[in-house]
Amino acid sequence: MRRRTGPPTGRFRTACAALVLGTALLAPLPQSVVAAAGLDSGSDHCLSQGRSQCADILPPGQNGNATLADILLHQVLGTRPAHSSDQLARYDSLVGGHGGLTDAGLTDFFNDASFGVPADQVESVATPRPDVTITRDKKTGVPHVKGTTRYGTEFGAGYAAAQDRLWMMDLFRHIGRGELTSFAGGALANQGLEQQFWPQAPYTEADYEAQIARIRSTEGARGEQAMADAQAYVDGINAYRQQAKDGRYFPGEYVLTGHIDSITNVGEIRPFKLTDLIAIASVVGGQFGGGGGGEVQAALSLLAAQQKYGVVEGTAVWESFRQRNDPEAVLTVYDGTSFPYAEKPANPRGTALPDPGSVRAEQLVYDRTGSAGTGAKDPVRAPQRVRPAQGMFDDGVLPPGSLDLKRGMSNALLVSGAHTASGNPVAVFGPQTGYFAPQLLMLQELQGPGISARGVSFAGVGMYVQMGRGQDYAWSATSAAQDLTDTYAIELCQDDTHYLYRGVCTPMEKLEKRNAWKPTVADGTAEGSYRMQVWRTHYGIVTHRATVGGKPVAYTTLRTTYRHEADSIIGFQMLNDPSHVTDAASFQQAVHHIDYAFNWFYADSRTAAYYNSGMNPVRAAGVDPALPVRAERAYEWQDFDPAANTAAYTPFAQHPRSIGQDYYISWNNRQAKDYNTAGFGFGAVHRGDLLDERVARLVADGGVTRASLTRAMAEAGVTDLRGEQLLPELLAVVRSMPVADPQLNAAVQKLDAWRAAGAQRKETSPGSHAYAHAEAIRIMDAWWPLLVEAEFRPGLGDELYGALTASLAVDESPAANHGPTGAHGGSAFQNGWWGLADKDLRQVLGRPVAGRLARPYCGGGVLSACREALLTTLGQAVAKPANQVYPGDESCAAGDQWCTDAIVHRALGGITHPAVHWQNRPTYQQVVEFPTHR
Structure with a gap:
């Protein structure tokens, strides 16, 4: 039983500070161990005359864990743990400092992204196992993980991740599982997050296990290795988790949410397991790499247009607002190469527009008792968007809506060597994942058998670097918007919980998640509980009810990456493998194994390149992906098998891709001619124009440098x-x-x-x-x-x-x-x-x-x-x-x-940061120019 803790007194705060700070101190390691933690600089091809031409930054800081004492001192004195906020001022200062920026001055705004840590810059070295060292540098505290075995390398990655993000990883596994309120309290913000995420991927434990088994069975040696790496990563997390608990230097939020008693240390930080990684991946992938959906709302706007203007003219009006394949839209592949996908069919078949006035959203929440600050019953029919709050100590662990990032925000600017001062490609790129404390991403360097990379990973799924650099190449991504998600109208039979599946009346599967909470120091809510419920079908999750032609239907949402949340691990494994990625072509093949909708960019010393990834379904002829379609075999995805949600997907050659174009830009704009996006807003003016016009001018003038390309990004920002x-x-x-x-x-x-x-x-x-x-x-x-x-x-x-x-x-x-x-x-x-x-x-x-x-x-x-x-x-x-x-x-x-x-x-926890100047810029950003290649 968890013991409820009351508000800390001044004496209690002082005692906690002494206790926690005392137990958190680590003895220094011998200098011989420190020296062994470096990496041979010969493996780093970003060095030119001893100076690195690779740089990066990720605010607010690397350290995302704070003990109870750290949190209390922050509240009272405004102090922050070391390396928790040391990148924020430098990130902010580019707004005022980009005007006269030079290559030499980039170090004022970015960190050195070289491999290894010079001996005089070593801050600490940890050896959680004999086959791995974790070296942290003085300036940023970034972990540089070097293993002599594959297992040790991945174990070290998990250990370092837990050192920096244990509390946040715990939050996200509970968000993915729809269990945040039971874990962190019943604030409406926490309830809202459960209601936002769990219906997208309402998996059972068996569903999680099946995804792991599928990777092992279908991906060959790489699949087995990936799951072994993931298990080693989990083992590292759990090793630190137990040490921190026993040593009383665990994150203080566990005390403030009632999981651990601050005096007796009684309580538990639940061990992590492989299925937790799938739960975290479902949150990350669904938010940043999904594509499509919204077909019911699109149908409602089309109906409104047809009702006003008539079917023919109304459809034409709607299409002009939908802006499919707009000829004036800014494109990433601008050379005229056509990649037809999700185009409007000349004669649509199977479209299932609802009868006017018949649509209603599916009920999600039931049996709610208690609410933030009250004990009254409060049944609701759908999750409500609440104005974002500022942190866990006011309105819940996470502000409601603060993770609603489906539209994407990252950007990329690359110029080929023919137009640079050095003759080598230059890239300024990075993902925009929002601004959180601690950050969703964490920096790391991984060096071990078959792994050599530095960059960022989402905490909790960081067995590989997801965006960053290798020995002689760098890569990054922006969220794409091609359509991986379709809406089906399933005809009901017998009652509201049965539907026709290929002519057979079939029961829907009811999935439930029950959450109960007690008051905590963190949110102060009254005791309460509620139940979430969704209906799952062969065509996905029911989202709406309506009638079509007078017949009752349920609208369902089905995305290709459903039940495949972790399959993309194979592509990331390849990106970290220096024996696999040797040039632009092998890079494109690696990211083709990533199932989520992303635009991927690459630069080495010879060329820049681009590839659009995603499990693009091959749709039946005549189906319009912008609108709901009838759930009949004639309109299903080709080769659709609902058991594991598999189908036929467009091959490598049909994905937008390019090698050696004069320049590339992306700010979540359209990819290429005839490649249609999943939604409105990709027309004559897009924020991608802010980059395209500036980079085009630089290329026309020639002599592009890292500094000039960074200035273009910062000015657009x-x-x-x-x-x-x-x-x-x-x-x-x-x-x-x-x-x-x-x-x-x-x-x-x-x-x-x-x-x-x-x-x-x-x-x-x-x-x-x-x-x-x-x-x-x-x-x-x-x-x-x-x-x-x-x-x-x-x-x-x-x-x-x-x-x-x-x-x-x-x-x-x-x-x-x-x-x-x-x-x-x-x-x-x-x-x-x-x-x-x-x-x-x-x-x-x-x-x-x-x-x-x-x-x-x-x-x-x-x-x-x-x-x-x-x-x-x-x-x-x-x-x-x-x-x-x-x-x-x-x-x-x-x-x-x-x-x-x-x-x-x-x-996301007990540490906050000052506001900084607005800038429309990636959260994590690299500036790279490789002078040499293997």
Whole structure:
């Protein structure tokens, strides 16, 4: 039985500090052991004249574990454990320092990413087994794991991961299993996370075991090795887990959530097992590497268009907003090579649009008693989005919605050697996984038999480096958006829990997860419980009920990676194997083994390359993947077998790929000609344009360097997409006649001056916490949602406008409290009506438009009427005070523009960090240029 702990007293805090800090000290190791921890520099081909040309950074810091004493001291004195926040200021400083950046100056903003640790930079060395050493450097505390055996290397990786992220790994295995509230308390935030993640992958223990068995049985020697590596990794986690528990230097959150008694040390940190890794992988892969879904909402917006305009014209209107295969969209492979996928069929078959008004979301939550702060019963029908909070000590372990990152945010910039100063390719790239404390990713170096890499891995599944560098190559990824997920309409028979499967009335499988919690120090909620329930079918999980042609149906969601959460381990194993990845072609073959939807980028001393991975299903002829389809054999994926959810997948040659293109950019934009994305918003204006235009200019000038490419990234990262890409058209409409109103004319001049200066959201000087052109930015933030509504709503009508905005949000500025990460999430301008407004305004202005909207909207297509609508809303924006544009939240006072934009690391535990300047930038980032190759 866990003992409940009360709020710590001052005397108790002092005693805990002495106890925990005392037991956490480790004796120094002999210098001979320290010297043995390095790596032969001859294996590192990123060195040039003794200096590294590989650099990286990952804020806020490497150390993500804090003892109870650390947490209490942080609360009282504001101190933080060593290496928990030492990367944040350097990451932040690039905003003000990128202007005059040189290659030599990169070390002011990035860490040396060389292999090994020089003897004079060794901070500590641990030997958890005789066949492995874990060396940490003084500057960052990053673990450099060197094993003499394969098992020892992987054991060390798990041990180091637990040293840095034990509490967070425990959180994520419980999130994946739908057991967070039972583990961390009943705050609504925790309940929301369970309800967000568990229905996507509601696995039983047998389901987890089956995935492990499948890898062993179907992937040959690599599959056996992968599972052996994973077991060694788990063994390392458990070794540290037990040592930390016995030595009383375990994360303090275990005390604050009632798992361990702070006085007696009674309690348990539950051992990890292989199936926990699958649970963590289901969270990570589903959020960052999924693709598709949303077909029911798409169907509702299509129905609304057809009801307003009729079937033929309504469908044309909807397609123009859907922007499939838009000819003006920015592409990663821009040379015209076609990779047809998920295209709109000429004559769709099997589409299952719901009857108007019949759709209802499937009930998820039942039997809830208690809630945050009350003991009242509170039944709900669907998980509710709650405004993000700031950490576990206020509203739960994780802010609700803070992991809703499906749209992706990473970016990549690569230039081939023909256009660089050195003649070697240059790359600046990294994943954007949100800002958390501790970070979801952790840095590590792994050196052992068959493994040689440094970079980041998601904590808890870090048996291999997932993005980083090898001996003479580097790689990274951005989330892609091709369609791996389909929605099926299954016809019901007998009752609501039976359906027709290939002509046979078949029972649905009911999966349940029951959670109960008691009050904890961390959240203060009342005792309570509730039950989650989903129905699983051969076509996936039931998400909605409706009628189609008067017959009752259930809509289900099926993704190709369901039941295959860990299969991608083979691709990551290959990426870490220097004997496998020897050039761009072998790299492409490695990432082809990764099943999730990612864009992969590669650079060595000779070439840059790209490949789009994912289990792309081969659909039946005539099926439209953008809409629900009837669950009949004629419309299933080819070779579909529901037992293990397998099917036929598009082969290597049909995936977008390229080697040696002049340059590559990606900011989660479309991949290539005819390769269709799974959703709205990939049109004429996309934030990828911010990178594409800048890198194209660099390539045209020639002599690209690491510094110049980093400057291009950093400049794009503080640029307002609307100001750079939309203001020219907006001002052209407004100035089609002189602006007579003095107040409006002054606003127009401020906006134009901001545009001319680069449309950046940047401080007047570092640390001022005040933007240059602050008034123009305030006007744009207030104006954009008003002008979009005035531009489109009159023509579309209330119902269709509402349905389309449900499919694609109007705005995602840094100040918006919505979008993938909510407020203070860093990433911005991924989702919005940028391209729609751009096409419509150019059409009104009489300018060329490829792939125009089916109808004009602003002012009904009349320039003078459009101008009047824009000026009216501009006046409303000018009059809107700052405290309404920036209403304030837990982190910021109302009206504080800089703070509203600022990045706030969301606390996953007891340590928090100061807000930093907004920048639209990867969380982990590499800057690399290899001068030599094996």
